[in-house]
Amino acid sequence: MVLPFLSIYLTDQLSFGFREAGIAMSVFGIGSLIGTYLGGKLADISGYYEAMFWSLITGGLMFFAFLWASSFIMVCLVILLAASFGEAYRPAMMASIAIYSKDENRTRSIALIRLAINLGYALGPAIGGLLAAGVGYNSLFIIDGMTCLMAGFLLKATLKEKSKSSQAKENEKVLPDELPPWRDREYIVFLIACTLCALVFMQLFYTAPVYFKNNLSLDEDIIGILLAVNAFIIAVIEMPIIRSLENRWNPVILITFGCALFALSYLFMAPWQLITTAIVYIIFITFGEIFSFPYANQLAMELSQKRRAEYLAYFSMSFSIAHILAPSLGLSIAESMGFSFLWGASGILSLFVCVLFYFSGSKLLARRK
Numbered sequence: 001m002v003l004p005f006l007s008i009y010l011t012d013q014l015s016f017g018f019r020e021a022g023i024a025m026s027v028f029g030i031g032s033l034i035g036t037y038l039g040g041k042l043a044d045i046s047g048y049y050e051a052m053f054w055s056l057i058t059g060g061l062m063f064f065a066f067l068w069a070s071s072f073i074m075v076c077l078v079i080l081l082a083a084s085f086g087e088a089y090r091p092a093m094m095a096s097i098a099i100y101s102k103d104e105n106r107t108r109s110i111a112l113i114r115l116a117i118n119l120g121y122a123l124g125p126a127i128g129g130l131l132a133a134g135v136g137y138n139s140l141f142i143i144d145g146m147t148c149l150m151a152g153f154l155l156k157a158t159l160k161e162k163s164k165s166s167q168a169k170e171n172e173k174v175l176p177d178e179l180p181p182w183r184d185r186e187y188i189v190f191l192i193a194c195t196l197c198a199l200v201f202m203q204l205f206y207t208a209p210v211y212f213k214n215n216l217s218l219d220e221d222i223i224g225i226l227l228a229v230n231a232f233i234i235a236v237i238e239m240p241i242i243r244s245l246e247n248r249w250n251p252v253i254l255i256t257f258g259c260a261l262f263a264l265s266y267l268f269m270a271p272w273q274l275i276t277t278a279i280v281y282i283i284f285i286t287f288g289e290i291f292s293f294p295y296a297n298q299l300a301m302e303l304s305q306k307r308r309a310e311y312l313a314y315f316s317m318s319f320s321i322a323h324i325l326a327p328s329l330g331l332s333i334a335e336s337m338g339f340s341f342l343w344g345a346s347g348i349l350s351l352f353v354c355v356l357f358y359f360s361g362s363k364l365l366a367r368r369k
Contacts, residue, residue: 001124001144002063003028004227005220007210007327009137010075018210020072022331025206027076029323031083036320039088040313043095048309049161051092053152059086060148066141083323086148090316094297095309099162107298111242114234114294120147121231129224180307181314186363187303191318193356194296198322199329200262200346200353204230204285207330208278211339215273226278230286238290251295252361256354258292261285263350270343299364 006028010021035055043051062082069078093113101109131139181187204227212218212226245254265284269277300315301308333342 001128001147002066002140004125004205004209004224005128005132005137005140006079007206007331008213008220008223009132009140011210012213013137014070014075016072018331018335019328022206022328024072024076024079025327025331026324027079028083029320029325029327031080032087032323033317033320034080035084035087036091036313036316038084040091040095040309040316042088043092043309043313044307047161048092048096048099049155049159052089052096053155055085055087055089055092056148056152056155059089060145060152062086063141063145063148067138087316087320091309091313094301094312094316097301098308106301107294108239108242110294110297110301111239115239118231118234118238122228122235125224125227125231126221127224129219129221132220132224134221181311184303186360187300187311187314189356189360190299190364191314193353193360194315194318195321196349196353196356197259197262197292197296198319199326200266200350201285201289202319202322202326203266203330203342203346204282206327207334207339207342208281210331211334212278215339216275216278218275226282229279229282230289233283233286234290238294241290242294250365251299252358252365254295255292255299255361256358258288258290258295259350259354259357261288261291263347263354264288265347266343266350267347270340270347273339296361299361303364 007021007025010016010024011018016024039051039055059082062078062085065078065081066075069075094110097106097109097113127143128140131143209223209227212223213220218226261284265281265288268284269281297312297315300311303311330342333345
């Protein structure tokens, strides 16, 4: 609910310049990087369940601090803490799939988690846009904080914690020659491709809302609906697509195809400043997300067993690095070169990432087999 409107909040409500807003949003990426790394380490040590619960609670509490942050330094500090606590949830959540689902269902389990996330995201921007336009931005921070706290207590109330022996039993399957992620060269190249792909994709959240408001003259409620279309499409069709493609197509081909759709989405939007091109952009980038991210996540998950949370933490960290770079680079390029140049450059970068994904992913897939 907050993230899609944070760049607008910083530039419109707090009167930050594009560069200041970009730096503040990059701080979210730094916090995300810290959180995902520590979350992965703690999940392997203390268990996935506790890591998920405390991340939700502490991350939710930090959203309330936005109500008192107005200076540049205070806003950056609150963003850093909110991201550090909140993003620790992700590697623990994804690694817990190994405990809560069967091996043959893992791709669909990932898709099911993404379905749950995107059901929330289908409502979040739409409701957030209406609240921001009608009530004010403070309501976003209050409601988002409350939903995080509710999610934490719901986890405790409804999900049975698996014993630590279950996690230990899963870890015992590790091969003797298993590498830690920082020494796995093929995996590092794959992570570079993931970082660049995420860097392109995250313009949807950081620079596209500013473009929609300033260049297309759209209000926050319309911007929220546009972003909700992304989540709604994923919520409705990602699971059927994953189910129909599972074990039938090479996942590396699907990841590469998804990144190619990212390229098409940006190259189509670059020449024209029209609402119709914005709609086409949302549709293309959404299908790119459907084909690329679940299979990239699955590949990262299956490369390790004992170090699964750590491998997934590094996978999440690639997105965190993109969170750091995407807003500062995107908004700076948009301010100095224009949005059309930014969209064109994003499309060209996506084509390069297609090649990188194909070769690095193929090596990892061969090793997995």
